[in-house]
Amino acid sequence: KQEVTQIPAALSVPEGENLVLNCSFTDSAIYNLQWFRQDPGKGLTSLLLIQSSQREQTSGRLNASLDKSSGRSTLYIAASQPGDSATYLCAVRPGGGKLIFGQGTELSVKP
Amino acid sequence: EAQVTQNPRYLITVTGKKLTVTCSQNMNHEYMSWYRQDPGLGLRQIYYSMNVEVTDKGDVPEGYKVSRKEKRNFPLILESPSPNQTSLYFCASSLSGAAGGNEQYFGPGTRLTVT
Numbered sequence: 001k002q003e004v005t006q007i008p009a010a011l012s013v014p015e016g017e018n019l020v021l022n023c024s025f026t027d028s029a030i031y032n033l034q035w036f037r038q039d040p041g042k043g044l045t046s047l048l049l050i051q052s053s054q055r056e057q058t059s060g061r062l063n064a065s066l067d068k069s070s071g072r073s074t075l076y077i078a079a080s081q082p083g084d085s086a087t088y089l090c091a092v093r094p095g096g097g098k099l100i101f102g103q104g105t106e107l108s109v110k111p
Numbered sequence: 112e113a114q115v116t117q118n119p120r121y122l123i124t125v126t127g128k129k130l131t132v133t134c135s136q137n138m139n140h141e142y143m144s145w146y147r148q149d150p151g152l153g154l155r156q157i158y159y160s161m162n163v164e165v166t167d168k169g170d171v172p173e174g175y176k177v178s179r180k181e182k183r184n185f186p187l188i189l190e191s192p193s194p195n196q197t198s199l200y201f202c203a204s205s206l207s208g209a210a211g212g213n214e215q216y217f218g219p220g221t222r223l224t225v226t
Contacts (some may be wrong), residue, residue, distance in 0.1 A: 034214060043201060044217040089154070097142060097159035097167060099215065104153065 002027045002094045006102035013080055014110050021075040021105045023090035028068045031093040035064050035075050038087045038104070047088075048075070080109045113138045115218035117202050123224045124192055132187045132221050134202030142205045143185035144169070144215070145177065147198040154201070160185055192225045199223075 003026045013019050023033070032051045036044040048057045048064040050073070056065040063076040073090055087104045094100060115136045124130055136143065144159035146169075156169030160179040174196055176188040185204075189196060200221045206213040 036217075041220075043219045044203075044215075046214040046216065049214040091154075097144065097161050098169060099144065099146075099156055099159075100170075101146075101154040103151075 002030075002092065002100050004090060004092055004100050004102035006088075006090060006105050008105060009103065010106040010108070012108040012110060015080060015082060017080050017109075018076070018078050019080055019107075021077070021088050021107070023073040023075070023102055025071045025073075025092050025100075027094065028071050029094065030068065031095060033064075033066055033073050033090060033092050034099075035062075035073075036089040036091065038089060040086075044089065077107075080107075082109050082111050085109050113216070115202055115204055115216050117200075117218040117221050119221060120219065121222050123226065125226055126193055127191050130189050130192060130223075132189075132200060132202075132223070134185045134187065134218060135183050136185075136204040136216070137183065138204065138206070138216070139182065140204035140216075141182070141207050142213075142215075143179065144203045145175070145185070145187050146201045146203065147171065148201065148220075149198050157187070157200075192223075194225050197223060197225050 005024045034049045035047040038044050050057050050066040061078040066073045087106045089104045091099050091101045118133045141162045145157040146154045148154045155171045158177040160166045202218040203215040205215045
């Protein structure tokens with residue numbers, strides 16, 4: 001059974017730091033992996049989607065990588081800002097219509 | 112504006128009283144899905160629909176029903192709600208549910224309390 005793990009569960013950094021969030025999954029047979037952001041009490045916002053054939057995707061200060069064979073993905077955030085404070089979730093698509101989420105990393109960027 | 116809408120946003124009800132949470136998208140998406148989010152358990156998929164009249168169970172379907180009679184709507188039905196269904200519910204959609212898929216767009220959430 002596919003399981004998705006995100007470490008650390010929480011992270012606090014000073015403004016301006018570059019940081020990496022980790023996501024691991026147990027079964028490499030996935031169609032894609034998606035990173036989301038969730039603000040407190042709000043819905044999820046899609047950040048980046050990486051198809052299984054891709055190695056990375058970039059959007060602004062965000063870069064997501066995917067290593068299917070090792071079951072890992074990272075989300076790199078450059079020059080972090082207080083507005084980046086949120087919970088970051090990764091989710092894998094094992095096939096069909098299913099989507100399996102990790103429990104998220106709660107990020108706090110201090111001014 | 113392209114969006115997924117859910118109603119109601121907040122609902123307090125009593126055990127056993129049937130309720131429906133509506134979900135609608137205006138992006139002509141084929142795929143729609145329902146999730147619940149609970150502290151310590153994260154987001155878990157309840158049901159999904161690959162297209163009109165095609166629905167399938169996610170990881171936690173017990174106690175829920177769905178229907179997909181038209182492309183834009185995907186209501187979640189709780190026939191006899193129980194306190195363990197108290198949760199934050201999200202509806203999502205994407206252009207296609209086929210292999211590879213597309214990014215999912217989420218609604219704002221419905222906070223349900225069952226007493």
